Amino acid sequence: MVFLKFEKVKKSFGKKEVLSEVSFDVKEKEIFGLIGVSGGGKTTLLKILVGMSRATGGKIWFEEKDVLEKPFYLRKNTGFATQKNMLFEELTLAENSSYFGKLYGVKRGNLKQRFVNLVELLGLGGFEDLQIRYFSGGMVKRANLLVALIHSPKLLILDEPTIGLDPILRENLWGYIHVINQEGTTILVTSHLLDEIEQNCSRVGILKSGKVVTLATIKEYKSKYGNKPFSKIFQEVMSHGSL
């Protein structure tokens, strides 16, 4: 069973085509990296996936269910964290997670336990009752991640999760992401930071001119383009085309 499949997904803003027949699939329990140049349509594709944007063509299948026709199943099983704060600043971490957990239909008992586990996992202990507006940048990222995971999603979508963080915080965050992944959550992540992608993703798709031009494991990229830094490989792909 294909976990998540994009099938000729298109998106245009007026006459400008941002995505043209994007097709790839994400396997269950992997960390899938989607990279591309700025404005290449990564975020747009993720927004289409979660229903925040409407595709102008194509299909998306999540556990063999048509996401574009019936979005609720995917929404219920997806966590989404972006580069921006998507929490209510006036609410505490506990309140935010409780609120969003209930929006996802999590039972109160489960919610409490899940919250405790995630707080421990993400190192947010002691900040449960602090309003988000008083959080630092790194804490906000982790808080967003916590809320995105509060309903135990099968798929976690991360859009530039480490942007604006210092290297230590980035490393810590990726550590949490790996733990989450090991718990069985599939990760779909976009990032400009190619070294992060290289170190943390099992497979990487490169988006160019609105299409996924290559899709391979890091090992496959290295065998094709030589044992060079992934940033060099990315540059070559962007200039030459597919794998």
Place this chain on the structure above:
Amino acid sequence: MAVYSIFKKNLKTVSRNWSYFFVLILCPALLILIAGVMLNSFDSSHIYVGVYDETGVECGGKYQEFFVQTSPPGGINFGKSRCFGDLESCLKALTDSKVAACLHVLESDSSYKVDIYLDQSRKIVQYYAKQLILENVLGGQTSFIEQTSEELVQKLWVYSSALSDAKFDLISTQGDLQEQELILVQRQSQLREVQRDFDYVYLPLKQKEPQINSLREEILENQENLERNISYFREKKQQIEIQINSLKTFLSGKLISGDYIYVSSIFDSLLADLNEMNSALSNMESLSNQQDILLVLDLLGSVIPKLDSINQALYDTDADLTVAIEKTREGQIKITEYISRLAEAVSDLEGFKSIADQKGVVLNFKEDTPVSGDPILIAFPLLVTIIITFSSLVLSNLFIVRGVNRESHFRELISPTRDVSFLSADYLINLFFVLIQAAVLFLVGFYWVGISINTLLPFAFTIFLVGSFFIFIGMSLGFLIKSPSLSMLLTIFLVMLFIILSDLLVPTLLLSQLMKLFIDLSPFVMLSEMLKSVLVLEKPVSSILWRVIFMGVFLFLAGILVYISKKINKRRIRD
């Protein structure tokens, strides 16, 4: 569950924002406080009136005479009037809003003449200034009018009675004239009979008048002849007697006594005969009826002119009678006309009397109506309406606009919770705050204004109904207009529109029926009227039933609108 969670989250986000507290609690309380102070100081006697009195210096002319001296005791006086030396400066003060009206007291012999200038640009002030002036002037004139009308009525009664009497007199005179006419006609008829009888005698006599005159002359001539002959006879007789006496004397000597005696006896016999003849003539003279005839003829001669006069007099009398009859008839016609006119005049006077009798309608502007005269209580529903309208529209709009422009809104959008849950929770949180505000207002009204506690339920129901409508409208604008500033501006514009389309700017009673109907259906006006019925008049909810029904329909439509707006907002984000 989801609705409750969203509601709780909303409650927390709002309650941790002090600006909401300011808008919800402090602003209304401050608004009512300021409005209360303002309304308490409201009195039309505060209006300044500018006066330019051209009949005297420093308003000492007719203005002083009428407006100040004759103003009713205890009534409104122009205590706050300002005198001006010329009209221009008074009008300038009017346009500068230093006075509310300019009174130009004019020269006039018979009455107090005043031109009044009001500020056309401020209708409400114009209304109050006009009212103040009218109250003052009418107050001064009321007693005068009352007194005058009493006298008028009395005189009308007198004139009416006099005219009625005159009418009856004329009718009586008309009857007399009719009788007189009959008498005159009878007299004329009799006169004409007399005239006919007279003519029967007179005319033949008149015809005989020349003959009588001729006869008289003949008789006169015969008489003269007779007298002359008798006179002649008596002269001859005297001569004969003398001659006889001479002859006797002569014969006495000549003749013997016997002869003489004989002759003397003959002579005596002759003398005796002469005397007898003389006597006979004297008798004839004395016995002659010539004189009587003449007398008769003279009488006849003198009678005929008199008869002529009588005849003329008869004709003249007849003509006079004819004229008199004509005049009598004309008099009757005129009297008939006079009677008719008098009847009209009496009728008119009766009409005037009935009008004058209506002077009993005396206008008194009383304030002891069943509705309290407390200006704050009267204004309280409107204040509550303004606050609830403003806060429910602005609050709900602000809430939605802030919500949809947050990044967290996207997290809500991608959650599996349905739109209706968000809408319900957003509505409930806004309603919750509006009801809190309403509760604060009710407490203010209860403790400060004196509204009854019994009005709480209808008050809450009314606020719920109309507040919900405004919340839906505010939410719809929040969903439809993405820009927070534009959305807020539109909401405030809508609030202003509601306020403008109400009694605040122009009394709706002065508007056309169509416009009035349109304004009556405004939710703002409905809320104001419902609260007035409930709070001020303390009427039951049934008295505002039709408004409740209309508001129910409006609320339903607003609910549909907010749902569509939410969908549009979502579609816009996705596109």
